[in-house]
Amino acid sequence: MILIAATKLFEELLETLEQLEQDNRGVLIDPVPYLKTSNHFMNALQSLVLTGSFDGQRDEILFFKTVKPKFRSFQIYYLALHEIIFKKPKGCKKVLKKFYADEIQKICTFRCNNQHIINYYYSGANDMDAQLFLRKVDEHPHWLIRPKLDRDERFSTIADHLVGKIVAMDKIQAYLSEEMAKLHCTSFIENTPVGKKQYRWTGEAINLVELAYGLYYTGEINNGNAGIAEIVRLFEKIFNVVIGKPSRRFAEIKQRKRLSKTKYLDQMKTAIDKRIDEDDEFVPKLNLR
Incomplete structure (x- = not known):
């Protein structure tokens, strides 16, 4: 069953990305390994779909509405992160602040242009799912701005890529907001008088994992x-x-x-x-x- 296999594959993706974060602890992030990992798992997901079959339209809709967009969002996020880091100007805080503000404005413009699908997706509505998340459907909502589809139509619907991009935009904006915050203030933990005091966890480490x-x-x-x-x-x-x-x-x-x-x-x-x-x-x- 594609949905079960895809769920396991997504767990593997998260574990692999988590391991990358652990291996690169304290190092300035290089998005390339993360992007390669995301691409690898997306290719594996595509193979699942092309060699398998869905147990009806309900499963197909669920896959293209929720499962594939999660994989795609990581691809889009790390690609955008790579471009942001590459384009990031060298200069004073004022220059950097304007750069991050401009990037956030691009996200706001994207959201304005796609407000209908964003509202539909986050509202939990399903009345248009058949038009948006089934393959090879010609009829679609008039308000939908059609994105570029995957080359293989067997692995794409009219809206799954757009949903993945919507999810990725939230992650990108969070990153940009954090970078802007760094320009306005120094780390609370490292620079406040309280932060200079040493604190040690004296309980079991597993308890922190629960938290x-x-x-x-x-x-x-x-x-x-x-x-x-x-x-x-x-x-x-x-x-x-x-x-x-x-x-x-x-x-x-x-x-x-x-x-x-x-x-x-x-x-x-x-x-x-x-x-x-x-x-x-x-x-x-x-x-x-």
Whole structure:
């Protein structure tokens, strides 16, 4: 079944990109290896589709609406990142600020030009799915700006590439916003008086993994655009601890049998609830004298 195989392939893609992040820790990012990896997995995904078959139109729509765009978004993101780094001018903060602002404006223009499909995609609507996410369909919504299709029509619909680009734009804007923020202020952790104080994680490292994945899956950092490896590296830096490969530590959590899968998060909740209950029960005695 294509959907099951594609899901496993996407997990492999994430693990490979995560390993690249681990190997290049502390080094200025070079998007080329990431782009090559994304291209490799996209080719593998295409082979799945060309050699297999979908179990009906519902599966085909699901694939081209949600699965393929995730793969494509990484390709678009790393290609755009490569171009941004290549075009980045050398100069003062004012020059760099204008450069990043211009790049963000391009994203805003893209969103304005494709507002209909963006609204449709994020609203969860499905009434036009057959027109947008089935192959070889001639009729499409009048508001759709048709992008360049893949060369092989067996592996593309009228809107899947556009959805991938929409997802990628969010990642690109997050990167640009971070770069602009660096121009306005220095790192809080490294340069504030508090940041100079050394903090050490004295609990089990696996507990930090629970926290990291909790933040990752709830999308609380950078509008959900921070990768799990980035979050783990941040924790390692703040707390002077070595966590290791996040996916392997997460596998330890999933393999728990006797304990809760979220043992540490459960302990935190219990501790907070207990403190709140204690505060609510405390009634100060009135001094009637």
